């Protein structure tokens with residue numbers, strides 16, 4: 001056979017941003033072998049007539065560190081055309097850490113990233129202590145898509161310092177040991193180092209996670225290791241000073257620290273940047289910092305999302321009222337019993353009354369808002385328009401909490417509400433995506449599995465911003481999801497359809513590609529719950545020349561790999 005796979009008759013959008021053209025793509029030994037009019041035979045042929053052929057999407061911000069052990073397909077990301085993910089973000093990794101200390105790192109993921117502890121206990125076979133051993137474990141796993149991993153500061157710190165990591169600054173001895181461990185991780189194939197300095201990242205007992213005890217000097221020493229090696233990306237969940245005091249000297253001082261670190265180490269620094277309703281002047285300053293850093297001789301890029309960061313609310317999953325005294329015992333009842341009792345007006349009255357107590361802002365994942373019902377939307381379709389609960393309540397002349405109950409009952413409690421906790425204003429979202437130093441990524445896939453479904457950010461970009469709003473060409477949008485992240489994360493032979501490049505490809509219908517409605521699934525180890533969201537319009541997903549998914553269904557192939565960093 002001349003080829004292992006030929007994708008015929010498709011329209012090629014090659015990831016570069018250049019205009020589309022009709023071409024067949026021939027694949028051999030996992031790589032793209034030929035582009036043009038292919039007449040030779042092949043072991044497998046995909047007819048892509050009327051469809052677009054593009055590089056598989058690359059997501060630079062996931063938390064699949066635990067999920068990779070039980071879900072080789074990397075769902076929900078792979079359902080949305082993603083063929084390569086980066087894990088280990090925000091300082092949270094499962095290594096370095098010995099099995100006896102695993103509670104120290106597992107609890108971080110459980111609390112800060114909402115990954116089920118039961119699922120992790122049942123789904124992970126712990127076979128490592130060091131980060132190189134962890135990479136070997138991931139390497140040996142069956143995988144549908146490709147995974148690259150950072151080494152996380154929380155694990156690194158607690159591995160070296162034990163319980164002291166949660167209490168104190170590192171000593172010189174600690175620092176030397178951390179530097180050595182980080183160097184070894186980089187040489188084994190970590191693609192960088194991550195940390196969190198975010199005040200929302202706490203342990204289950206309400207203490208700061210380990211990396212938050214680090215001084216800035218500790219950060220400089222560790223990122224400095226990557227500087228010496230001339231390799232690796234530094235990702236961080238940043239300090240909140242801007243949100244708290246956007247005009248303060250402290251916020252400027254934080255930016256100067258980031259800029260100077262990028263300049264002094266020469267390593268790229270990256271972080272998520274989101275618009276927040278309460279502090280809309282903050283995100284443009286981070287964008288300005290990217291340009292300022294470049295002008296000073298450093299590298300820095302922002303990770304942005306294609307829509308609001310949405311918490312999904314429903315009786316079947318979570319509500320903002322769940323921890324209120326009047327609601328807590330009620331919500332502990334089986335769902336059918338809740339539904340039965342909700343038909344009783346007395347019960348409803350009591351719950352509505354109880355909802356007037358401070359609704360649980362933490363459950364909403366947000367700070368104080370003037371009136372959250374204005375920001376809770378009825379979510380019956382993905383594309384909207386979505387009415388607010390406040391609007392429905394006014395129309396019906398009832399309390400908004402009563403409206404939420406009524407709306408849910410009308411659908412036998414099978415109704416979602418959506419609450420954006422960031423990126424509320426879509427004009428801001430668009431402007432951020434257009435910034436030349438921004439990368440559209442940050443699905444957070446693998447984390448927040450019962451709250452948020454952001455794994456659909458890629459299909460949302462194509463359905464909403466390209467097809468409905470027509471603010472990007474399909475060529476531009478594909479480039480934003482392929483060549484741009486491939487370049488930033490250093491995947492040198494991915495992100496383009498070119499001869500010699502890895503054959504990570506997707507075939508999709510540009511007229512129908514879109515996210516489907518989210519659903520509740522109990523498919524995690526130990527039966528733990530998560531929200532899942534599939535996509536429509538993707539005919540085939542190819543990884544290393546093997547068809548992984550056809551119309552969203554797994555073919556049985558597991559062609560994914562661990563992608564080691566540049567020093568391995």
Ligand SMILES: [Zn+2]
Nearest residue numbers: 063089090444
């Ligand atoms: Zn993260």
